[in-house]
Amino acid sequence: MTEPNLSSIWVYLSASPLLGLTITMVVYCLAYRLYVFANMNPLLNPVITTIAVLIVILILTGTSYEAYFEGGQFVHFLLGPATVALAVPLYQQFSKLKQLWLPVTIALISGVTIAALSSVFVARLLGASLQTQLSLAPKSVTAPVAMGISEKIGGLPSLTAVLVVTTGIVGALFGTKILALLGIQNDSVKGIAMGVTAHGIGTARAFQVSPEMGAFSGLAMALSAFATAVILPPLIELLQI
Amino acid sequence: MSFLNGITILLIYQLVGEITVLYLKLPVPGPVMGMVLLFVTLLVRKRTPESLDSASATLLSHLSLLFVPAGVGMMVHFERIGNEWLSISLAIILSTVVTLVLTALIMQGCQRLLIRAEKSND
Numbered sequence: 001m002t003e004p005n006l007s008s009i010w011v012y013l014s015a016s017p018l019l020g021l022t023i024t025m026v027v028y029c030l031a032y033r034l035y036v037f038a039n040m041n042p043l044l045n046p047v048i049t050t051i052a053v054l055i056v057i058l059i060l061t062g063t064s065y066e067a068y069f070e071g072g073q074f075v076h077f078l079l080g081p082a083t084v085a086l087a088v089p090l091y092q093q094f095s096k097l098k099q100l101w102l103p104v105t106i107a108l109i110s111g112v113t114i115a116a117l118s119s120v121f122v123a124r125l126l127g128a129s130l131q132t133q134l135s136l137a138p139k140s141v142t143a144p145v146a147m148g149i150s151e152k153i154g155g156l157p158s159l160t161a162v163l164v165v166t167t168g169i170v171g172a173l174f175g176t177k178i179l180a181l182l183g184i185q186n187d188s189v190k191g192i193a194m195g196v197t198a199h200g201i202g203t204a205r206a207f208q209v210s211p212e213m214g215a216f217s218g219l220a221m222a223l224s225a226f227a228t229a230v231i232l233p234p235l236i237e238l239l240q241i
Numbered sequence: 242m243s244f245l246n247g248i249t250i251l252l253i254y255q256l257v258g259e260i261t262v263l264y265l266k267l268p269v270p271g272p273v274m275g276m277v278l279l280f281v282t283l284l285v286r287k288r289t290p291e292s293l294d295s296a297s298a299t300l301l302s303h304l305s306l307l308f309v310p311a312g313v314g315m316m317v318h319f320e321r322i323g324n325e326w327l328s329i330s331l332a333i334i335l336s337t338v339v340t341l342v343l344t345a346l347i348m349q350g351c352q353r354l355l356i357r358a359e360k361s362n363d
Contacts, residue, residue, distance in 0.1 A: 028306050047305045051312040058316060065317050072310030078300060079307045081251040083272035084258065085297030087279035088289055103351035111344035119336035126328030132321065136332055140340060143311050148270030159318050161311030163333065168308070170337045178338060184345050189352070193345035197337055200304040218301070222276060229269035 014063060020071020027053050040208060042173045047165060047201060079144040086222035093215045096188070104192060108220065111196035112227045115140035116235070135159040137236065138228055139167045142199040145225040153236045164199065171198020172205035191216025196224045247296025254279045 013019045031049035038044045058068055069076070090097075097104060119136040128136075135155035138146040143164045150160035175198055179190050187210050194202040195217035203221050207214030258275025261267070267274065283289055300307075315322065322329060 024306075024309055028309060045305075047308055047312060050306075050309050051315065054309070054313045055316050058313070065314060068313060069310060072313065075307055076310040079311075080255050080272045080275075081248060082300045082304060082307055083270075084251045084254045084275040084279055085300045087254075087276045087283060088293060088297040089301070090276075090280055091283040091289060094284070100352070103348050103355060106351050107344050107348035110347050111340055114343050115336060115340040118339050119332045122335050123328050123332040126331060128325050128328035128332065129321075132325050132329065136329070136336075139333065139336070143308055145270050145273050147311075148273075152268065156318075158311070158314045159321065161308075162315040162318060162322075163329070165308050165312040167333050167337055170334055171341065174338070175341055178341055179345060182342060182345060184349060186349065186352070189345055189348045192348050193341050196344045197341040201308065204305050226269065226273050226277065229273055233268050 014061075014067060017071035017074065020068045021074050022071070023057065024050070024054065024072055024075055027057075042205065045169055045172060045201070048169055051165070079142075083142065083144050083222075083225070086218060086225075089215055089218045090222050093219050096216075097219060100188060104220075104223075107192050108196060108223050108227055109231070111193070111220075112140075112224050112231055113235070115197065115224075116228065116232055131156055132159070134236070136163055138232060139163045140197055140199060141225050141228045142221055145229055149229055149232055152233050165201070168198045168201025171202040175202055175205065176209060187212040188216045191218075192220040195220025195222075199225075243292040244296050244299065246290070246292035247294070248300075250290070250293050251275075251279075251296060251300075254282075 028046060028050045031044075031046040031053065034049065035041070035044045035046045054068070057063075058065065116137045119139055120133045123133045123136050131154070134153050135150055135157075137153060137155065138149040138160060140146075141149065141164065143161050146160050146164045147157040150157045171194065175194050176190075179193065184190055184193075190209070191206055191213040194206045194213070198205070199221045203214060203217040206217035254275040255272050256275075258273070258278055259271030261278070262269060262271045262274045
């Protein structure tokens with residue numbers, strides 16, 4: 001009878017979802033602490049730090065993404081219920097939304113169309129492959145919805161997920177500065193622009209600025225997820241992209 | 242217990258949303274349909290149960306954690322991203338800035354027009 005050595009424990013653990021799930025939580029909690037410690041400096045956005053650290057760990061340990069995702073899927077799965085949960089802030093802001101429904105609707109429909117077409121256009125101009133262009137199209141929409149749309153229009157859902165997260169990070173990093181440069185002070189306008197452009201990651205940033213900006217950003221994220229899901233597939237077909 | 246009730250409500254709506262989308266062959270993803278159905282329910286009932294409030298607040302306050310496993314998927318696409326990094330990053334950065342600026346300006350413009358229209362009506 002041989003004693004279980006470290007490598008056999010590793011072989012056992014790397015085959016179970018526990019390790020992938022635990023490491024996701026541990027790294028995120030540490031990254032979040034670091035973020036709070038650095039006065040919420042957007043460059044230390046916990047999503048970026050966590051993803052970077054996890055990729056380094058997986059590469060160093062020779063772990064495949066599939067093996068990691070066995071555990072990661074439990075976190076990933078919650079994106080579905082979280083999307084449904086958006087109905088609650090949407091309902092709570094409904095009285096404000098009712099007053100502003102016309103500007104919000106116009107801004108949303110134009111924003112959603114601009115987000116999709118501008119990314120496809122720039123990528124095409126710079127010679128990206130068709131599949132990359134199609135994966136970019138829903139990049140401003142919250143991940144679970146964007147992945148669904150990407151699959152429908154012929155993109156790569158997993159690539160879309162990465163592009164969605166990157167877009168959110170870019171929006172969260174520069175969004176508030178750009179809006180300040182434009183001289184926009186109204187929290188409802190700032191929130192709608194942030195939510196349409198940078199979905200949940202932008203919304204998390206908006207909540208740091210003010211609860212009102214956060215609520216409008218969350219609202220825009222929920223509405224634009226729905227609007228993009230309805231508008232984008234027929235639009236892509238129409239333009240024969 | 243209240244958190245469990247809340248998360249169960251969310252799961253039921255997601256499930257009903259998925260079934261509705263499959264059955265009616267709608268172009269929207271199931272969770273979005275679930276969100277719409279829950280929103281309509283709240284409008285009709287005119288209040289949110291406390292359990293639903295706490296479950297959705299908990300989920301949404303840690304929204305960025307939920308993006309992590311998908312983001313780690315970047316490692317699968319290193320080759321594609323390596324080959325097309327310039328067009329991908331420029332597309333994301335330019336499109337993000339353009340969308341943000343135009344959406345904000347359009348919304349602000351519409352609001353100002355509305356205010357002006359209301360004033361001239363008075």
